[in-house]
Amino acid sequence: MKILVCISKAPDTTAKIAFTDGDTKFDEEGVQFIVNPYDEWYALVRGLELKEANGGSVTVLNVGAADSDPIIRKALAIGADNAVRIDAETTDALYVAKQISNYAKEQGFDIILAGKETIDYNGSQIAGMVSELLDSPYISLASKLDMNGNIATIEREIEGGVEIIEVNTPFVLSAAKGMAEPRIPNMRGIMAARSKPLTVVPSSEATAATSIKGFTLPPEKSGCKYVDTAEELVALLHNEAKAI
Amino acid sequence: MSVLIYTDSSNGALTKNAFEAANYGGQLAKAAGTDAIAIVAGSASGLEELGNYGISKVLHVADTELDNFDPQKIAHVVAAAVTETGADTIVFTHDYSGKSVAPRLSAKLDAGLVTGAIALPNGNVVKKAVFSGKAFAEIEITTATKIISVLPNSLDKVETGGSAEVVAFSTEIPSTGITVKEIKKESTELSLTEADIVVSAGRGLKGPENWGIVEDLAKELGAATACSRPVSDIGWRPHHEHVGQTGIAIRPNLYIAAGISGAIQHLAGVNGSKVIVVINTDSEAPFFKAADYGIVGDAFEVLPKMLEAIKQLKA
Numbered sequence A: 001m002k003i004l005v006c007i008s009k010a011p012d013t014t015a016k017i018a019f020t021d022g023d024t025k026f027d028e029e030g031v032q033f034i035v036n037p038y039d040e041w042y043a044l045v046r047g048l049e050l051k052e053a054n055g056g057s058v059t060v061l062n063v064g065a066a067d068s069d070p071i072i073r074k075a076l077a078i079g080a081d082n083a084v085r086i087d088a089e090t091t092d093a094l095y096v097a098k099q100i101s102n103y104a105k106e107q108g109f110d111i112i113l114a115g116k117e118t119i120d121y122n123g124s125q126i127a128g129m130v131s132e133l134l135d136s137p138y139i140s141l142a143s144k145l146d147m148n149g150n151i152a153t154i155e156r157e158i159e160g161g162v163e164i165i166e167v168n169t170p171f172v173l174s175a176a177k178g179m180a181e182p183r184i185p186n187m188r189g190i191m192a193a194r195s196k197p198l199t200v201v202p203s204s205e206a207t208a209a210t211s212i213k214g215f216t217l218p219p220e221k222s223g224c225k226y227v228d229t230a231e232e233l234v235a236l237l238h239n240e241a242k243a244i
Numbered sequence B: 001m002s003v004l005i006y007t008d009s010s011n012g013a014l015t016k017n018a019f020e021a022a023n024y025g026g027q028l029a030k031a032a033g034t035d036a037i038a039i040v041a042g043s044a045s046g047l048e049e050l051g052n053y054g055i056s057k058v059l060h061v062a063d064t065e066l067d068n069f070d071p072q073k074i075a076h077v078v079a080a081a082v083t084e085t086g087a088d089t090i091v092f093t094h095d096y097s098g099k100s101v102a103p104r105l106s107a108k109l110d111a112g113l114v115t116g117a118i119a120l121p122n123g124n125v126v127k128k129a130v131f132s133g134k135a136f137a138e139i140e141i142t143t144a145t146k147i148i149s150v151l152p153n154s155l156d157k158v159e160t161g162g163s164a165e166v167v168a169f170s171t172e173i174p175s176t177g178i179t180v181k182e183i184k185k186e187s188t189e190l191s192l193t194e195a196d197i198v199v200s201a202g203r204g205l206k207g208p209e210n211w212g213i214v215e216d217l218a219k220e221l222g223a224a225t226a227c228s229r230p231v232s233d234i235g236w237r238p239h240h241e242h243v244g245q246t247g248i249a250i251r252p253n254l255y256i257a258a259g260i261s262g263a264i265q266h267l268a269g270v271n272g273s274k275v276i277v278v279i280n281t282d283s284e285a286p287f288f289k290a291a292d293y294g295i296v297g298d299a300f301e302v303l304p305k306m307l308e309a310i311k312q313l314k315a
């Protein structure tokens, strides 16, 4: 079973969010970058579990510049067999999806996994776009994935419930909570990661369809109004906030 | 040139979120001086109601093959409707359905997509929350055809009155290799992203057996229930209730948080809420900084008293 896991670089969840260049660029100064949690905790770990149970390989793929290499090594330390970085400045989701699909087309992966969204741009876009570009089935927001030969049984979130579906490989899936439990890399994994192959491939010709014009920070809250009793609170919510 | 709106249906009726997209698309079309046309896939009735949000026409593909939600099929149907109507803007709701279909359509039409819009576009520029609610971005769509998905509860509803004309529409539906085995609907529970009011609790509640006071209050308010991440990690509450940066992001009118400290990752998923109420025994809890109203007190006392006060208010 050949598994591809798409990983993205994201600022640490406690990172200070600030902007430079006239509020048009994210200020990376002093920011620690991590593997996007959904990609690491759910997509990658479930991919590894499937490989451990069924044999095969797990390749991690990142579209990005050389500053992505540390997070790629982290994914290798957690257990991926090899890594590919498509050397590109990431402009928008469609551009990244085209890079991934152009690469994956040639490789014959059985399963392509990604997290359900990144914690920076919160797009929920790339996996769906890749599936369309590869003309593959797409299972979004999946919380369970089991394989029996080349048939997958998947549980996914739908509006107000869950759906259980079956699909044959190849397919593309975006992973949500429930898929797997996060793994912490051990010393052996970290050592091994250093010698695992990280192949850098050039980007393919593709255009973006969106561009960021600028960022703003949300207005500060005007301050908390402290009240003493539940009765008072309910009255304020009713009369002042008109929320109940 | 027109605006095409994908309005989602489930169990034979439009979903609450379908009206979010209709409302956004209706207002957008009016501002642009063009028509708002909806597309509905699968068996559904009551579609004329969309007229109340400025939709003039509904294309209905009443094929039962579409009753089970399959993004590949729906992207195909919406693409056919784009060709039929010549629409240059396509609107979705940024919910489970929109997240699955909009990206496929974007790749299919090579059209720029902005997901989670929180306001009507300004020309081709769309505003959305980024960094899990810690900032906003203005994103320009540079392609001729544009796709926008709107975050629920972002735009005030503008009711226009009127009824939409429903027209049967058919297109070939591709087979996709996905077989639906079972659908488990939690029909009694209100979906978290659709709820106007959310009552949420954290580790301060001490154990799953204490959630009765949270559920009772939610029930009385017609609210959905949510929780912090550790609470769902330890299994006190189901995963789909986990809100925050690595859970679901919500923006209800009212968010009531009891026994939650207000860690940055939790706030990220809820700070778009219009009114935030925090109940915490610790006056130093960081959540108070993000709150509109606060009670420094014990959730075990405050929540039941709130329930009583609300019952009295209603009486």
Ligand SMILES: Cc1cc2nc3c(=O)[nH]c(=O)nc-3n(C[C@H](O)[C@H](O)[C@H](O)COP(=O)(O)OP(=O)(O)OC[C@H]3O[C@@H](n4cnc5c(N)ncnc54)[C@H](O)[C@@H]3O)c2cc1C
Pocket: A013, A037, B201, B202, B203, B204, B205, B227, B228, B229, B230, B231, B242, B243, B244, B245, B246, B247, B258, B259, B260, B261, B262, B263, B264, B265, B266, B269, B279, B280, B281, B282, B285, B297, B298, B299, B300
């Ligand atoms: C990468 C990453 C991602 C994360 N993502 C998320 C996320 O998406 N969502 C999320 O919620 N967390 C997330 N977290 C975890 C987050 O950092 C906090 O640990 C978590 O939110 C704390 O949950 P809590 O407030 O329920 O528990 P605690 O921090 O333990 O707080 C419990 C609170 O209850 C109060 N309390 C105790 N007893 C009572 C009482 N009787 N009445 C009233 N108040 C009482 C206490 O004063 C305290 O403030 C993430 C962490 C990391 C590292």
